[in-house]
Amino acid sequence: MAENTKPSINAVLKESLGNLQSLAGPDAAGELADNIATIIDYKMVTFSLAGKDYAIDIMKVKEIAKAGRFTYVPNALPFVLGVYNLRGDIIPIVDLRLFFNIEVPEREYDAIENMLIVVIGDQTFGVVVDDIDKVVGIKKSTINPPHPLFGDINIKYIQGVVEVNNRLYVLLDIERIFGAKQDVSAEAEAAAAQVANGVSKIAVQTTQKSAAQKVAESKAESAQPKSEPKPVEKEVKREKIDYSFIVNGLSSMKKFIVTGLNEKWMQGRYTDWENERGKDKTQLQTASDADAFLKTFFSPCSGTWWSKEYADSIYKALPDNSAKQIVVWNPGCGKGYETYSFACLLKKRYPDAKIKIYAHEVDLLSISNAPLLSVPADVAGDWYSPYVTKKANGEYTFAQDIRDSILFEYHDCANTNALPPVDIVFARDVLSFLSADAQKRIAADFADKLKGNGVAFVGQNEVLDNMEGSKWNVRTVGSVTVFGK
Structure with missing residues (x-):
């Protein structure tokens, strides 16, 4: 299937820079290029949907193309137009207008559409828009946070808004649109902090009692001889704390929820994990640790052909x-x-x-x-x-x-x-x-x-x-x- 592609993003950017230089004159060309280099630290591809200006990070765009005759996928959501053979790679095609509930005329099967080919992680998608405009370079600090004013689009899909040459662009978070954004590093840091501060947090919780409770406990303690916890009791308490931290870590990093459904496996796996890592090294510090812990959970031949x-x-x-x-x-x-x-x-x-x-x-x-x-x-x-x-x-x-x-x-x-x-x-x-x-x-x-x-x-x-x-x-x-x- 033949496809008609526009010039590459780099070619468009080069042409735009040349036009700016010609407007300023030959003497100012070098100075202009230097100034642009010093202020531009973010580039975005701009396009339109229903007459409004939008943009996405150029680093997510592989190429731009025109194509039609997408292969229909039964029972797919309305905004999925089908799949398309892009030089041997089968990629899904998503109509961004339909995704945002923008009314569009009923399309013909062989209608040629403007597409942005985007790469999210190791996956490639085709995104259909009305018109693809140009590459715009900006200073990243000029991007303003999203505002509820843009009520026609869910604010969670907006990375920010930026004004360039009296045109206001809505910068879309393309990773969140395709559900690929996972703040793994933040979750890992949070889990690590939780592990590091776990004992102190427990101590803080136990001290948050009313004055009356403290007085009563103090009197009770003075009336009874003090006794240190037995070593076995300390060990059991430590294991319970470590176990609960792992349960919380799996939930935050991998959305793995421990209940009666899998608790038997979880308890056995914790024992094996403690033997593998050592009693003082059981905590899940990173997403890789969580993956290693869950390695034995999955059923045989999961995600592949069956033996x-x-x-x-x-x-x-x-x-x-x-x-x-x-x-x-x-x-x-x-x-x-x-x-x-x-x-x-x-x-x-x-x-x-x-x-x-x-x-x-x-x-x-x-x-x-x-x-x-x-x-x-x-x-x-x-x-x-x-x-x-x-x-x-x-x-x-x-x-x-x-x-x-x-x-x-x-x-x-x-x-x-x-x-x-x-x-x-x-x-x-x-x-x-x-x-x-x-x-x-x-x-x-x-x-x-x-x-x-x-x-x-x-x-x-x-x-x-x-x-x-x-x-x-x-x-x-x-x-x-x-x-x-």
Whole structure:
């Protein structure tokens, strides 16, 4: 598909500088360039939406382009126009006008759109705007904080506002728009400070008592002989403090919430962690420490293709079911590896049934690319072979009946889940990264959505029967635990 691109950002900037020099005259050109160099420490790409001026940091812009004929993604949010093949890379296309609820005329399928190709972390997106203007250099200190005056856009998506040549630009926080901004360093520092000051904080809390309490305690102490805490008591108290700091650190750094769902694993992991690091080095100082702590939590073959051994273990745990249609809910499906793998197993286990999988994910890029997932040759030759087909270009993809059995949807399971009754819930390692209230609510939703003979699979280190108010029948098949109503 051909694409018509504008000159590079650097070329536009060079041209703008040349125009400024020509206006000032040849004698002033050198002086002007020096002055610009001394005051410009921030550059932004400017564009318009519904007649208003906006900008984003030039460091986030890979290129500008014109393109159309985007590939439609079923069940995507309204502002996702589809995906686009950018020189071999499949990228999602987001219409910023629709994202901000700006009314736009109904577009034609092949209408050419102005796009900013932006890079957030290691992910690339196409952003559709009305018109792309130019590159503007400013002094960063001239950026003013966002103001509620810009009520047509959620203030959390605005980095600031800046006036240049009598034009007011709204500087957008493109990282926050795509949900990629995580103040990891700040959270890590906060966690480190909490660890460093933990004992003193506890001491402060214990001293914040009323004068009457202090007098009463003083009299009681004078009437009784003082006794030092036993060494064992001190050790138990220290371990409780260290454990609680780790629980808080996982929550702040990785959104991992410890409840009855995963508490058994957490306690065992803390013991192993203490043995690995030493009793005085258990605290999570950085996000890397949190990742290392959680390394053993995730289920086998998480985020990748399933091994034959793991596929066989899940296959053996699937219950008998003579229904003509097997309905599955797969929240947190990620990039689709898990969903396709489970679809193949279901086809093998229930060959005469029609399989229907509702696969939900909150990561926009992952859910956009999931329907396009191809199968590597080595995987296609493994246990997946009966369920894949070879295309004319030599690549492998899943057979049509497997692909037709899956409905990929952008959806947060913490919200309302409008689903029909299901036979199977397959939700590995999902609930632990939700709030305690959401865990309880969604676990109840699992029970409500499951048919009478339905079953639920959760993460290898998660248990539904230990959650408050839950009533589940537990069945273990090999290394796999199955929860039934």
